[in-house]
Amino acid sequence: MFKFKHPEYAPVHVLLILGSIFMLFPFIWMIATSFKSQDEILTTSKSIVLLPDLARPSFLNGEEETARIERKKEEAKAWQAEQARPQAERNKKIQAPFHWFDNYLFALKAQPFYRFFLNTIFVTITVTTVSLFFASLAAYAFAFFNFPFKNAMFMMMLGTMMLPQQALLIPNYIFLSKLGWVNTYMALIVPWLASAYSVFFLRQFFLQLPKDLFEAATIDGCTRFQFYYKVVLPLSIPSMVTLGIFSFLANWNSFVWPLIVTNDTNLRVIQVGLSYFSSEAGTRWGPLMAASTMTILPLVIGYFVAQKQFVESQATTGMKE
């Protein structure tokens, strides 16, 4: 990758690499901390120790090793006792010795993160797929049909993109509480099933499709829905994928709305769960970093998989936001 065909660009690389370190170090620090014990984290030494103390077990002498085995036995007993009464589990503090994934286990015990994950995945996938379907229907109508108040409708659509989100939070909360939807999945999902941005984005793409195709197909007896289903949708898969990525990211990271419309633990999405865990865990930095890592990692992995598609679409559509 680095062939240095142009040695005159070496300073550019140096600056960019320094910048990259700056962009990445919080994540590296986060992952490193998530594998450290509270003792390791709370050393007040001024040196920066990045790697967790992996060599620790090999330094133990015979006595310490026996003590450690004893502790493990006690731990196992305590664990069995806990299994009998899982309610008490929450208040249990993790005892030394520390193992690699203890912070992760602590976080998973303190808050039902698996439940938050399932909620987030359910809400994100539902909103992404249904809003794409609705938006493509509306964009299809705007691109191919002429109907009364078409321009007024389109202007209204664009107008909603200019309104600030926070002006909507309170009236929507009032509206949802009248509907009895506060603390339901409906509140997390329904308001986001329509996206003016997606309609606008897809309309621009549909307008590039040849109109002749539409007329030829209708003359041949193809209904409008068949044309949408059999011609327009298959042709627009690339732009649907791009939009789907945007929508997925926005929903996975959405925080303020779910924070306001839910306070039931069973309905919490990952971002809200993380924020509650953050105020609960206080200074337990290891588990906090583990929880952050769990929240960030699925997205970063997904990003690396879809990277090419994503950066290119971001570059071309960013100007139309």
Added chain:
Amino acid sequence: MANKRKKDWGAYLYLMPTVVILVAFHVLPIFYSLAVSFYEWDLIGQPEYVGVGNYSRLFDDPMFYKSLWNTVYYAAVSVPLSILFSLIIAMLLNNPISAIGLYRTIYFIPVITSINAVAIVWNFIYHPDFGLLNKILAIFSIDPRAWLQDPAWAMPAIIFMSVWKGLGHNVIIFLAGLQNIPRHLYEAARIDGASRWQQFRHITWPLLSPTTFFIFTISTIGSFQVFSQVYMMTPRGGPLKSTMVVVYYLYRKAFEQFEFGYALAAAFVLFMIIFACTLFNKLYLEKKVHYS
């Protein structure tokens, strides 16, 4: 076809799901919130009409002015800083160098991650005793600070983190803008003996101005609505309320103190300010933008 289908109400079948949801959750709420801002209402009792009472109370509320000032401070520092750094990075990336895709990926990672998770990480980085920042500063024998607990440093710390978080987004947009500037202009300038600074001043900056204008407008709107990082990093408005911003203030008024009418009045004032800023950008600043 245009005339044949003019009375085509059937098209509304396709529009219906989107339009119904948009009207219910995005259009009507605006009118509704304007109406409620003239009432005193805790959501449970009867709303009581107070006319412009909420607004006149707002303009006598020192905490509202404080939150407004903090928001302006945040916007005025974070927007130019972000533009400066992202422009520098984009110009470095606009060279014919290898591994450009890798760099782009790296600079974009903070953008895709959630603000809450990175706020937790930065809380730890800023920690007075165990945080990475103080450890790095110790290498240069700079005294440690309690960044988020110090009224003078809490807001700069949040701004620094926010610039880091949003940098990649602007880099990508600037890069697209830079790649639209024709190469031959630079070659001609070089032949005429223009220095690098002159090339930047007379070619890059004016030709990039539509992109810069776009980023400036979008970032200003976004920075007036800053909330999540403030909520996560400095609970209850920070030391001496030094990070109390408008959206956090109206969040507290509505969802902690249940003064919905008052909070909506604050939301409307904020909306008017954002609108005025955008209008000013559009009418005044855009005159200086060079459109080819």
